[in-house]
Amino acid sequence: MADVLYIEDDPNDADIFGRLMQKLDRHITYMVLSSGTEAINYLLGKGSYQTFRPQLPKLVLMDLNLDGISGFDIIEQTRAVDRTRFLPIVAFSTSDSPRDIRSAYEAGVNAYVVKPGSYPATRTLIDQLCDFWLDKNTRIDYT
Amino acid sequence: MSAFTVDLTNCEREPIHILGHVQSHGYLLAILPDTYSVVHASDNIVDLLGMPATDLLGKSIDTLFSGTELPASTVIELLNVGRRNHSWETINPQPVTLNDRTWNLIIHEYQGLIILEWESAGDERNTAINQQLIAQSLTEVQASRTLPDLLQNTAQRIKTIIGYDRVMVYQFSPDWHGHVVAEAKDDHLEPYLGLHYPASDIPRQARELYKINLVRLIADVGSTPSRILSIPDWPVDQPLDLTHSVLRAVSPIHIEYLKNMGVQASMSISLLYRGELWGLISCHNTTPRFVDYPARQAAKFVSQLLSSALEFRRSEEDKTNLLQYTQNAQRLHEQLLLTDDVARALTKFPVTALDVTNATGVALLFNDKIYQLGQTPSEAQLWELGQWLTTTNAETFLETNHLTSLYPPAEAFREVGAGMLAIALSRELKEYVLWFKPERIREVTWAGNPDKPVTVGGDGQLRLSPRKSFEAWTEIVRNTSNHWTETEIGTVVKLREDILQVLTKQANAIRMLNQRLQVAYEELDAFSYTVSHDLRTPLSSIRCYSEILLEEHGKDFDEDAQALFQKIIDSTERMRSLIRHILYYSRMGRTDLDTQSIDMRQLLEGIREELLVTAKGRSLQIEIGNTPPINADSTMALQLFTNLIGNAVKYTQHKTDAVVRINGQQTDDEVVYTIEDNGIGFDMKQAGKMFDLFKRLENARNYEGSGVGLAIVKRIINRHQGKIWFRSEPDRGATFSISFPAVPLV
Numbered sequence: 001m002a003d004v005l006y007i008e009d010d011p012n013d014a015d016i017f018g019r020l021m022q023k024l025d026r027h028i029t030y031m032v033l034s035s036g037t038e039a040i041n042y043l044l045g046k047g048s049y050q051t052f053r054p055q056l057p058k059l060v061l062m063d064l065n066l067d068g069i070s071g072f073d074i075i076e077q078t079r080a081v082d083r084t085r086f087l088p089i090v091a092f093s094t095s096d097s098p099r100d101i102r103s104a105y106e107a108g109v110n111a112y113v114v115k116p117g118s119y120p121a122t123r124t125l126i127d128q129l130c131d132f133w134l135d136k137n138t139r140i141d142y143t
Numbered sequence: 144m145s146a147f148t149v150d151l152t153n154c155e156r157e158p159i160h161i162l163g164h165v166q167s168h169g170y171l172l173a174i175l176p177d178t179y180s181v182v183h184a185s186d187n188i189v190d191l192l193g194m195p196a197t198d199l200l201g202k203s204i205d206t207l208f209s210g211t212e213l214p215a216s217t218v219i220e221l222l223n224v225g226r227r228n229h230s231w232e233t234i235n236p237q238p239v240t241l242n243d244r245t246w247n248l249i250i251h252e253y254q255g256l257i258i259l260e261w262e263s264a265g266d267e268r269n270t271a272i273n274q275q276l277i278a279q280s281l282t283e284v285q286a287s288r289t290l291p292d293l294l295q296n297t298a299q300r301i302k303t304i305i306g307y308d309r310v311m312v313y314q315f316s317p318d319w320h321g322h323v324v325a326e327a328k329d330d331h332l333e334p335y336l337g338l339h340y341p342a343s344d345i346p347r348q349a350r351e352l353y354k355i356n357l358v359r360l361i362a363d364v365g366s367t368p369s370r371i372l373s374i375p376d377w378p379v380d381q382p383l384d385l386t387h388s389v390l391r392a393v394s395p396i397h398i399e400y401l402k403n404m405g406v407q408a409s410m411s412i413s414l415l416y417r418g419e420l421w422g423l424i425s426c427h428n429t430t431p432r433f434v435d436y437p438a439r440q441a442a443k444f445v446s447q448l449l450s451s452a453l454e455f456r457r458s459e460e461d462k463t464n465l466l467q468y469t470q471n472a473q474r475l476h477e478q479l480l481l482t483d484d485v486a487r488a489l490t491k492f493p494v495t496a497l498d499v500t501n502a503t504g505v506a507l508l509f510n511d512k513i514y515q516l517g518q519t520p521s522e523a524q525l526w527e528l529g530q531w532l533t534t535t536n537a538e539t540f541l542e543t544n545h546l547t548s549l550y551p552p553a554e555a556f557r558e559v560g561a562g563m564l565a566i567a568l569s570r571e572l573k574e575y576v577l578w579f580k581p582e583r584i585r586e587v588t589w590a591g592n593p594d595k596p597v598t599v600g601g602d603g604q605l606r607l608s609p610r611k612s613f614e615a616w617t618e619i620v621r622n623t624s625n626h627w628t629e630t631e632i633g634t635v636v637k638l639r640e641d642i643l644q645v646l647t648k649q650a651n652a653i654r655m656l657n658q659r660l661q662v663a664y665e666e667l668d669a670f671s672y673t674v675s676h677d678l679r680t681p682l683s684s685i686r687c688y689s690e691i692l693l694e695e696h697g698k699d700f701d702e703d704a705q706a707l708f709q710k711i712i713d714s715t716e717r718m719r720s721l722i723r724h725i726l727y728y729s730r731m732g733r734t735d736l737d738t739q740s741i742d743m744r745q746l747l748e749g750i751r752e753e754l755l756v757t758a759k760g761r762s763l764q765i766e767i768g769n770t771p772p773i774n775a776d777s778t779m780a781l782q783l784f785t786n787l788i789g790n791a792v793k794y795t796q797h798k799t800d801a802v803v804r805i806n807g808q809q810t811d812d813e814v815v816y817t818i819e820d821n822g823i824g825f826d827m828k829q830a831g832k833m834f835d836l837f838k839r840l841e842n843a844r845n846y847e848g849s850g851v852g853l854a855i856v857k858r859i860i861n862r863h864q865g866k867i868w869f870r871s872e873p874d875r876g877a878t879f880s881i882s883f884p885a886v887p888l889v
Binding site: 122 | 715
């Protein structure tokens, strides 16, 4: 079981994220999935996760521009299923294009955060995100 | 006033076919076909038969001629032949001798009565001359002559036949006013050729009679007409109908008219074109003059020849016009295809839009410009006319020979445009081709003096003078032009199709260009997205890893190595900012404007707050003065003011006390904002390319920047149809001014 699920296909971003998480002075478990298909299987309990259905994370951080199945597809599919309808999903993207931001909200994200592009700024951001979504935010948990 | 009111409509109402009189040069009897007994007799018949009319009435015809050398049986035999054949044409005229004189007896049957009329027989020798003239006329008509020549020669021939001192050919217009188009006259007479006569000179019911009775003689204007008497028990509501009578008396009004003209005898011969009255051959004599029946028949025959010639000539003329207009329209079409430039094709070649009608002026309203040829209204008048046309329901064309009746302001230019023929190219864009014809009144030469319409007679009573009708007619003719023919209308409607075809072709070309542009834009969009993502992602990695290295291993580096790492980090930041700006710049060019009224105080205070946060530790003042709202896209407005104020803040960063002043001002047609700073300023000489992409000024090198910020500003201003200008001096600060139109953009 992971508190935070990060869906990211860029290995550098995933690596930097991992480094940051380890440096956070918190006991937070996390998991990084590098493809859209795998993320859908994980969240909806399909494919290799059919027999063992993992508990849902408290926060999903999602890059939108994934090869193959995009972040938008993942959001739409999770929003169509009761189990994941209200799962907190935060878009975490390089793009600040108004069109992308609008599409993400239309697909059903809870928040949209533009990647700061700098290590200290990313650290602050991740810290704040965990603080808010893991501690402050009140969720409906489907187990 | 008087028993006889001077009233123009009198002429129209007069029952001229049942006036109850015959002209005194002849005698009339009307008999019942079954009994041959007399129902009506002219009062003067006593002179012919030696018996007063009252004694004849009710008597059978065989008793009438008892005192004469004409046997009644001869007359009865004639009547029997005519009735048996149901035709009187072969009988007329029948020479009879009475009182030692030869008379022509003319018989016809009408409205249940047989009417016998005697008039004097002329000189028999004339018959041969008349035959000769008829033969000549036939040759003339067959020869290919122009219509004016033909009319002129016919007038001369008629004059020879009847011996009158003036013969005119009088042509009717569609409004029935007349125009003298040919004339043969004695030398001492004043010419009437070219004169116009009002339609009321020949009233409607007279025109109807002219279509029935092709020849009409008034032998002596001064003679006293003879009354027609009826048998005592004849119903009063059935007066003798003289429609076909050769002796029918003349209306007093017409007599007055002729007297006014100094005419003592008159004869008219109708000219018909396709069953309608085309004109009259009007003959005048200054002394009383009788024309005998055979001579009148000869004149009638000549006029009938002319009538058929008219039909033929007229269609020939139409054909010639049609051919000419069609050929010219064809040339215009070729010119249109050749140049693809409508205005040039219609106005700049030897054949122009003026050559497809008989108009005297043409104007083209096209592409917000006006092109004029010939005589047209002024440019300002044409603009208004175009404006008015869009309010009419003229989808294809509009045709009028009386423009003021539709558009009263046309009164101002009636001399050039009393009539208009317009084709619509685009009502939305107010694009039209307009042909004009001048007011016809300018070409009219008046017959008589229109200023003296009513005369006062010796008895002090007002006399109706036919000239009175001028005034009314002038009113009718004012502001009217000649008519537009079917040929003219047909030609310009076809021309319209040709022009629209070219315009459609051009529109299609533009549409295809647009489609290609659309594709290009979509590719650019995809490219922008790639740049935004794929370029920024590795850039972030470079920066983050540099920062990680510095953070985790920084203690192992010496100062120089640390500084180098900082340079890498700074460079990635600059590149990141540049990418963002370029994307913004490219997007700015075509995202849709979402224009709304913007609360400028709120917007400016927001920017100020942000800038003051980042400028911590500096002495920076940002003063906001008046803030009238602007109509703009809110995202773009924010970007615009952020860039301008940001620049001001940037270039004041080395001042001890930096001051940036922002002030707005509302005028009638725009809102102007100025952003003034006390920064490093610039040399105006270098500022020519201030708004070019990536251009930076020399003294700005030490300040961070990409040279995209002002280019974005300029783009945003352009998108809003605003203006931007500036003034500055090195080290004296700079002032940027921008203006937005006061009216919201659509």
